[in-house]
Amino acid sequence: MAEIKDPENTILLELKSGTVTIELLPEIAPLHVERMKELARAGAYDGVVFHRVIDGFMAQTGDVEHGNSSKENFNLRRAGTGGSDLPDLKQEFSGIPHDRGTIGAARSQNPNSANSQFFINFNDNHFLNRQYTVYGRVIEGMEHVDKITRGEPPADPDTMISMKVAADAAS
Numbered sequence: 001m002a003e004i005k006d007p008e009n010t011i012l013l014e015l016k017s018g019t020v021t022i023e024l025l026p027e028i029a030p031l032h033v034e035r036m037k038e039l040a041r042a043g044a045y046d047g048v049v050f051h052r053v054i055d056g057f058m059a060q061t062g063d064v065e066h067g068n069s070s071k072e073n074f075n076l077r078r079a080g081t082g083g084s085d086l087p088d089l090k091q092e093f094s095g096i097p098h099d100r101g102t103i104g105a106a107r108s109q110n111p112n113s114a115n116s117q118f119f120i121n122f123n124d125n126h127f128l129n130r131q132y133t134v135y136g137r138v139i140e141g142m143e144h145v146d147k148i149t150r151g152e153p154p155a156d157p158d159t160m161i162s163m164k165v166a167a168d169a170a171s
Helices: 030-041
Strands: 010-015 018-024 052-054 058-061 102-105 118-121 134-140 162-165
Touching: 010 030, 018 030, 030 134, 030 162
Parallel strands: none
Antiparallel strands: 010 018, 010 162, 018 134, 052 058, 058 118, 102 118, 102 134
């Protein structure tokens, strides 16, 4: 098991094949890190689908408004069109490269439109560098990310079973 150096800034993402441990980078992107932790602590990511999964590129999820497959009004065609009820975030671009396993903030054309959606890079995607906020990296469990069902959207999408801040899960 990966050593968790900072439980307050580590995310435990439960997928159907196992746990993905994500180290957050508060010194690089404090606003994005706080948003992910706030939504994780509220349980907002639990049950949300991976709505855009492109082989060799990335797996995108995090639409807490329209992407929760356990909600009565869930419509897969709407997944990916929403965010959360919190305001959009100002971009926090940095020199951290979009390497395999890094977490990036999904957004519209507006660089300051990231909200709750994020993606996990399957490969080094350096063409995204300094255009999307990097705010975390997978430190264990990338093999589980690699198993996420592909599609835009996938016919039978995988979900985030649960997402927790490691500091809260250590009980």
